[in-house]
Amino acid sequence: MNQNNSINIGGLEFSLDELAHIRPEKDLNKLEQFYQDPTLKNFKLKGNKVRDLIVSKLNQSSDQFEKQTGKRPGLGIIQSGDLLQSNTYVKIKEKKAVEAGFNVFKAKFKDCVDQKMIEDKIIEFNNSDLVHGFIIQLPLIPQEKFNIGELIKQIDPTKDADCFHPYNVGLFYSGDGYALAPATPQGTLMILQAYGIHLEHEDKTIYSAAISGRSDIAGKPFGRIIEAKQNNYNVDYHLMNSRTDTKKFFKTGSYNILISAIGKANYYRPEDVPQTTKIIIDVGVNFIKNPNYVAGAKGKKGREFIQVGDFHKTAYEKAKIVVPSPGGSGPGTVAALLVNTWKLACKKENFL
Structure with missing residues (x-):
């Protein structure tokens, strides 16, 4: 366990006091004992808390950034269509960016938009001194009108906040010193770091992940x-595609970490999770009909559709630690997007 007085999360330094309201134990030795407790089950990591901690830190840093550069970090968002999920994601990203002290430049197009209009907006953001990083909110609607690969190639790599441009992807995979990473896995990593979770056995032997x-x-x-x-x-991993019988693969392997990003609602059940599982990371984002929906009702009952992960909630009981969906990797993704934008802004404006 790291005995330092500060922890680096996404390139930002946090004191142990700042992390105390997130972690189950402030003392590092007690924290390690907590995670090693053999009776620990289904301890859910709260991505919202980690995201908001990072947003607060960025807000403080943005003030200093403005004093030195005369600018605020600028996040651009390109969206097309009126897909419910995309509207929800963009609203959260915009809200948290503003809370982080960023300026937000949003371009939302109607369904009549075409490839050329999106290209023109990309060029505009590429040339803007106020936009330090930007994203294309996928999917663009209507999907059949767009060549997404070509659009991503037109993004200035120095403003690619999603880390989707081929140049940045190449940097990410080519060395251990990558600057940016795709937001979803990077955000999940930041959640684990904030909670002080180490991906290795107590005796420092290797973890196995599927x-x-x-x-x-x-x-x-x-x-x-x-x-x-x-x-x-200290992790060895196996990567499976859509043709793999993943349920069988999970059950017959001695995996310590299960990660799913297949987009199948409640697909994995308790019987699919091996006894060796210590951590479940659920990246699935799926919307299903709300069985308790009541038209006009307030709160969760008033939502016609609800979000669930790839793992059924009962499957979480088989693991010690869970990054759930919703409430885990989603907020972490937003945090990582803001951190990426911050890094791009700092590099562009020579802010140290």
């Missing part, structure tokens, strides 16, 4: 992050 889903956004970069020397993890 990753279900090999998308460029989540699955593949998860593997890269947990094997990177700079993160001081």
Whole structure:
């Protein structure tokens, strides 16, 4: 366990006092004992708390940034269509960026938009001195109108807050000193760091992880992050694609970490989780009909659709520690997006 008085999370320094309201124990020795307790089950890591801690730190740093540069860090968002999920994500990203002290430049297009209009907005953001990083909120609607790969290639790599541009992807996979990382796995890593969780056995022997889903956004970069020397993890992993019988693979393996990013609602059940599992990381974002929906009701009952993960909530009981969905990797993704934008702004404006 690290005995330092501060912890680096996403390039930001946090004191142990700042982390005390997140961690179950402030004392590092007691914290280690807490996680090693054989009776510990289904301890959910609260991504919202970690995200808001990072937002607060960025807000303090943004004030100093403005004093030195005369600018605020600027986040650009390009969105097309009126998809409910995208509207929700953009609203949260915009809200948290403002709370972090950032300026937000949002370009939302109607369904009549075409490839050229998006390209023009990319060029505008590329050339703007006020936009330090920006994203294209996917999917763009209507999807059949767009060549997403070509649009991403037109983003200035020095403003690629999602780390999707081929140049940045190459840097991410080519060495241990990468500057940016895709937001979803990086955000999950920051949650684990904030809670003081180390991905290795108590005797420092190697952990074994199974990753279900090999998308460029989540699955593949998860593997890269947990094997990177700079993160001081001790993990061997297996990456599975859509043709793999992942349930069988999970059950027959002696995995300590299960990560899923396949987008199948409540797919994994308790019987699919091996007894060796210590950590479940649920990256699945799925919307299903709310069985308790009441039209006009307030709160959760008034939502026609609710979000669930790839793991059924009962499957979480088989693990000691859980990064759940919702409430875990989603808020972590937002935090990582803001951290990426902050890093791009600091580099652009020579702010140290």
